[in-house]
Amino acid sequence: MKRSDPQIAPGAFKLYDAYAHGDLSRRDFLEGLRTYAIGGLTVSALAGALLPDYANAQQTETGDPRLIEADLLYASPEGAGEMSGYLVRPAGEAAPRGGVLVIHENRGLNPHIRDVARRAALAGYVAFAPDALHPLGGYPGTDDEGRTLQRQRDRGEMLEDFIAAAQVLRDHPACTGRVAAVGFCYGGAVANELAVRLDWLAGAVPYYGGWPDPADAQAVRAPLQIHLAELDDRVNAGWPDWRDALNEAGAPYELFMYEGAQHGFHNDTTARFDPEQAALAWSRTLAFFDRVLSV
Template sequence: MPNQPQHPIPQEAFDWYDEYAHGDITRREFLARLATLTAVGVSMSALTAALTPDYALAEQVSFNDPEISAEYLTFPSPEGHGEGRGYLVIPKGLQGTAPVVLVVHENRGLNPYIEDVARRAAKAGFIAFAPDALYPLGGYPGNDDKGRAMQKSMDRSKIEQDFIAAAQFLKNHTMSSGKLGVVGFCFGGYITNMLSAAVPDLVNAGVPFYGTPPAREIRAHIKAPLLIHLAELDKRVNATWPEYEADLRANGQKFTMHMYPGVNHGFHNDSTGRYNEAAAELAWSRTLEFFQTQLS
């Protein structure tokens, strides 16, 4: 489990990283802004160490863990890119069926952190499947910056169709109990919301971590209960919450929102300085309890 960074990183750095990661500013502008912080005594190396993922820190469950079995599988996606690929993790020795959980990555492809989240879900007794939106371009490239650029270059509507196809594939898996949960982070939080609205008969429970809402015209279709995790310092996503909350209430839909104080967008990602161990563990324990209740 990684420790919190030893250097005091100004909040502006995290805010600018969020803008950069979501395409609001260029890499050049991001680095130029970071350079201004060195004048107040924060070294560039400390800043980049806090903001750049170190995926060695994110392995909570080894891919060799004897309690799970993992493999990469392809699935048909006729309305998307034709074929998708994902990381399937099954509790070893599973007899019969189990609830299934779709794990959706951020806006940079299936990186090692998200694969580890899938293994964590399998360790908790679920069949987990984590698709890679970048598969049509060769898959996650091993570098987040390149992965973001690749995903940004793709047709978003086809990516959404790929995740719809992945949800169908997983729910119909031979070992599936027929109960599907979806959990996603950042872009994956949006996909969780979107799937809950776009294919409401497929999704039985949704857990978006700091994700933006689905298109307003389909929000009323949501049937599954939602467990929504938001970060207090996440200005971009939080700005979308009041309208989404109002629509959920107006439609009589079941949801619980937890706002985690003093943490940033991405607080669950234990590979960067945005990680907050206490908030991440609490949110994950709530997620597993929610799935155990809703998917049983």
Template sequence: MNRKNASDFDQRALDLYDDYAHGRLTRRDFSQRIAAIATAGVTAEAIIEGLTPNYAWAQQVAPDDARIKTETFEYDSPKGGGKIKGLLARPKKEGTKFPAVLVIHENRGLNPYIADVARRLATDGFLALAPDALSPLGGYPGTDDEGRKMQASRKPAEMLEDFIAAAQTLQSHPLSTGKVGAVGFCYGGGVVNQLAVRIPDVIQAGVPFYGSQPSLEDVPKIKAALLIHYAELDQRINAGWPAFEKALQENKVKHQAFVYPGVNHGFHNDSTPRYDEAAAKLAWERTVAFFKEHLGS
């Protein structure tokens, strides 16, 4: 599949894909609506194929990269799914401890893009754990469509407990300094905000990428510093930002927020055409610097 950019698509197609990817449209409805905007010589299926993730594009750090060590890691989540598996990645350096970062996936389980994000963090000096909330159902199934269906079948409150348990596990891990941050994308961005509310004494730094905001009455509970990334064209998520920003300011929560111009929800995910290289690189540079500032390096 030749790589396409967001500019290769009608913005209506990108918006419809966002609705489909987040379960607001069925595959059938998505296909029908795409067909209605397809131009001469371009079929609906061609548009869908072009929008489908290609995880070969997302690998920036190979699983066997000599700079890092990775392993399948299992931890207990007694209030959630029981036993949860994930990817644990760290620098290869022995005899030292590392600041820890929890990596929280989108609404489709631990796919190769999220696993690569964990490895990227390891190359920058962090102990990174990327749990798979689909573990109780057998784990990420290999396709996002199936992963999305599986994740939708889990109870949201139990999944949140899985990530709370993961953060607590990182805090006490023998290779961790005890300083814990969290980064998440889409669904995972919303979870970062929830963790900042639910376990304020564990999460010291949070980076939600285009994540839903917490309840405003919960904002006073936040102790973590937040670095918040939004996409200008992501009207659905951005609608909640003004009220969230006001609550953060009123409660003197340390935060920075950036709205990246001309980009779509999912702009950091380099497996789809919504990826924007310039915005993604800048947001990631800011993210790594933020974690080093608040967690150490």
């Protein structure tokens, strides 16, 4: 089932959004779905349509001969101390390439974000996707467990871990030294924060992420390409304040609002996925990388 499937009511998507962001327990999520399990659709079938399907929704595969992949340990002195990330780049002899830092959602470095990193590498970049759960043993294999673990980490320390990752990518011999960040949901919020904290960042692409303190807009130097879903009331509520602050600061940004799309519309492992809107957003993202990383 996809976002447009008429069997999935808007209220069911809202329940999943609350559950995915830790505002609803699994038990309450399933209980709430009973309202929408009608017309022969069972709660288990509805939940199965809403929950991620990593096994059948990968666009790329690990072991692709066109790529070089490695899990890389790195130092994060102001954060967790030791961290780990997934580094992937085009195979073959080549000059250094621009770097793309890929920042996961609120559940650690799951198979979908690894897939996104491979997509960036296949587009010609050196991609690095850190795992904020490394200090707790890494992504545990399920998003439920991943969300539980990520809530145990301090948000300030995690931000420092991603800042350290950006610096590691910048200084990697396969990278030109120019780095842009892309993040989704929690990762979108981190991408916004990196634009505030790193004056050397080449660009940031937050997908439906939370917003920095408007007072921090004065620090933004990197161009932003912001992707929002029309039906994502929770995230969109904070956009006007951040927009006004960016405008007042004269910070460079462009916004794309995707009509009829749900929060998470780029994630092709859940029913919120919108194939046309996701393809359009990703094409815009790659064009943005081409602009800011080829300078």
